[in-house]
Amino acid sequence: MVNSSAQNVILRSDNPELCLYAFVPILRDAEIKFWLRSSSALRAHNASSRLFLSGTAVQSFDIIDQCIFLLPSLKKSLEEQHFNCDKIDVNNLFCRVLDQARLWGEAYSLGEIRRDASTIACHLSLVNPFAVLIWNWHRPEGMLARAIAESMGIECWDIERTPWPGMLTLDKSGQLSETNLAASLRIFSNRHPKLQSPLENGLQQYIDRADEYISITRSKTLTWWQQPCSGISSATEIQQIDDYANSKYKILFAGQVDNDVQNFLFNPHFESNIQAFTAVLNSLPEDSFVVGKHHPMSRIPVTAYQHAIDNANHVTGIWTEKLDVVSSLSLVEHVIAVNSSFLFEALFAGKSCFELGTTMLSGLDVFFDCANHVDLKSAISDWLSSPLSDYKKRVVRSRVLTGYALSHGLLSFEDFGFTFKESDCKSFMVKWADQVLGCKAQPYDNLQSENHPLNSRMSSNSIAVKGLINYSSAISSLGHELSLVRHELSLARSPGVKKAAKTLLVSILKSIKRRIH
Numbered sequence: 001m002v003n004s005s006a007q008n009v010i011l012r013s014d015n016p017e018l019c020l021y022a023f024v025p026i027l028r029d030a031e032i033k034f035w036l037r038s039s040s041a042l043r044a045h046n047a048s049s050r051l052f053l054s055g056t057a058v059q060s061f062d063i064i065d066q067c068i069f070l071l072p073s074l075k076k077s078l079e080e081q082h083f084n085c086d087k088i089d090v091n092n093l094f095c096r097v098l099d100q101a102r103l104w105g106e107a108y109s110l111g112e113i114r115r116d117a118s119t120i121a122c123h124l125s126l127v128n129p130f131a132v133l134i135w136n137w138h139r140p141e142g143m144l145a146r147a148i149a150e151s152m153g154i155e156c157w158d159i160e161r162t163p164w165p166g167m168l169t170l171d172k173s174g175q176l177s178e179t180n181l182a183a184s185l186r187i188f189s190n191r192h193p194k195l196q197s198p199l200e201n202g203l204q205q206y207i208d209r210a211d212e213y214i215s216i217t218r219s220k221t222l223t224w225w226q227q228p229c230s231g232i233s234s235a236t237e238i239q240q241i242d243d244y245a246n247s248k249y250k251i252l253f254a255g256q257v258d259n260d261v262q263n264f265l266f267n268p269h270f271e272s273n274i275q276a277f278t279a280v281l282n283s284l285p286e287d288s289f290v291v292g293k294h295h296p297m298s299r300i301p302v303t304a305y306q307h308a309i310d311n312a313n314h315v316t317g318i319w320t321e322k323l324d325v326v327s328s329l330s331l332v333e334h335v336i337a338v339n340s341s342f343l344f345e346a347l348f349a350g351k352s353c354f355e356l357g358t359t360m361l362s363g364l365d366v367f368f369d370c371a372n373h374v375d376l377k378s379a380i381s382d383w384l385s386s387p388l389s390d391y392k393k394r395v396v397r398s399r400v401l402t403g404y405a406l407s408h409g410l411l412s413f414e415d416f417g418f419t420f421k422e423s424d425c426k427s428f429m430v431k432w433a434d435q436v437l438g439c440k441a442q443p444y445d446n447l448q449s450e451n452h453p454l455n456s457r458m459s460s461n462s463i464a465v466k467g468l469i470n471y472s473s474a475i476s477s478l479g480h481e482l483s484l485v486r487h488e489l490s491l492a493r494s495p496g497v498k499k500a501a502k503t504l505l506v507s508i509l510k511s512i513k514r515r516i517h
Helices: 004-010 029-045 090-104 110-127 140-151 180-191 204-219 231-239 242-246 261-266 273-283 302-310 325-329 342-348 373-385 388-408 428-437 444-448 475-490 495-516
Strands: 019-023 050-054 062-064 068-071 131-135 155-161 167-171 249-254 288-293 316-320 334-337 352-355
Touching: 019 110, 019 140, 029 050, 029 068, 050 110, 090 110, 090 140, 110 140, 131 140, 140 155, 167 180, 180 388, 204 342, 204 388, 231 242, 231 316, 231 325, 242 316, 249 342, 273 288, 273 302, 273 373, 288 302, 302 316, 325 342, 334 342, 334 373, 342 352, 342 388, 352 373, 352 388
Parallel strands: 019 050, 019 131, 050 068, 131 155, 249 288, 249 334, 288 316, 334 352
Antiparallel strands: 062 068, 155 167
16 A cells, blocks of 8 residues: 555656665665664764665555655566666676576576566656665666666665674775775784784874674674574583593684675685685594584575584584574684685684685784685694694774774664764764765754755765775864875775775865865
8 A cells, every 4th residue: 555645755857856866675673773773873973864765575555654765676666667778788787687586596587577677667757856765786786776867867876785794894995804804904914014003103092992892792692693592501512522521623614695795796716605604614623523503594504514514533523403503602802704804703702813815904913814725734734733822812902993993984774872982982973864965964044055965966976985084073173084085095005905095085186176165
């Protein structure tokens, strides 16, 4: 049943309000709460702003709490229409979307793609949004929405979960390790090569922020996916296994989902998670006991992983879906995975961690790793024999870098109620709005100013899109960030890192000019 008031609001091409359009694949209670907080933050900047949600998860045409408008598929009005756009090679786009659907293992027909393309184009024409936010634009529908929006001259940003539990990124250029936040973390780390106790001046603030965040995640047993409730009893059973008790190395392997961006884009050595696990088993020394933690969303049966353990002659272990995060970490001192968010949670618990893929903290002396899978056995040997003092330094580095990320680009999916002992960090959702709107909160009366960034949609792609920049409006803050980029460019870095630094440099200079004028 169509809500008439919602229909009246949306079916106006001359809508004068500041609108955002978000394309989402899931819309559970937690997501609804997040979008409500986001909408409230946006309305604090602009009282007439509106947030429109669409995507496969949206089933009704309705208004939520007068803030969020749900736009389901407009099948009835679009049945006879065919998507066409002069600025897009439609056949090529549809073929790419079909290929992406196959990669994700999703059934997505050409007819459904044409229908969804027409729906998205219709929505964008009617809403005329300031920007389009896409929850994971590497998904087939996200790829489709991005191509259509960009062809219409509308900015597209990717919004996605990060390896930090309860934290998101909002980025205009990429996901996870390809985000500007990841680039800024590399620059920051290069500027401070010795992130260890005693800390350099000015870095304690990042430790404080990280520790508060870690404390909250522990108190809430916060993780991205629902965990089993049998963890304690299962851990007790494993501790009673003779091979576990007598083993020299107790190692946890965190299982992952194959149909995921982390695997598609940031797993250079292995085609699947079970292939990575088998390689680890073949590289472990004797006297090793492996605890395999099954991912709650994995489609691969537990028996497949257990079969791999049983076929490894020199190690023993168990693969189980009964352990939660806390109980599994209580069993081991060493954790290995491709690039699971579990690695970050293990770091917070003070564990020594080895990554097989790429994460947002790769190359920053946080995780042990290897250059290629051929050297995996020797790399794992070095990891397991490393002194306690080595990985304790890595844990300290991870806390400083986490605090920096919390201050420079991570956004809160959960309603944490952070304080960080500083008033300007009490609401992460304000940062979310800062990034989208490209300016700090200002009285609504000032929005009519000729020079206000919100007065022109195309002038909105400010430096706030670049997660490197501090949200302070002070030129001195921008100057500080500028020095980080210059430092990075002065070093002998890889072409990729230099390119990212140069891009950030241009953005900073543009932001300074905008702030001056």
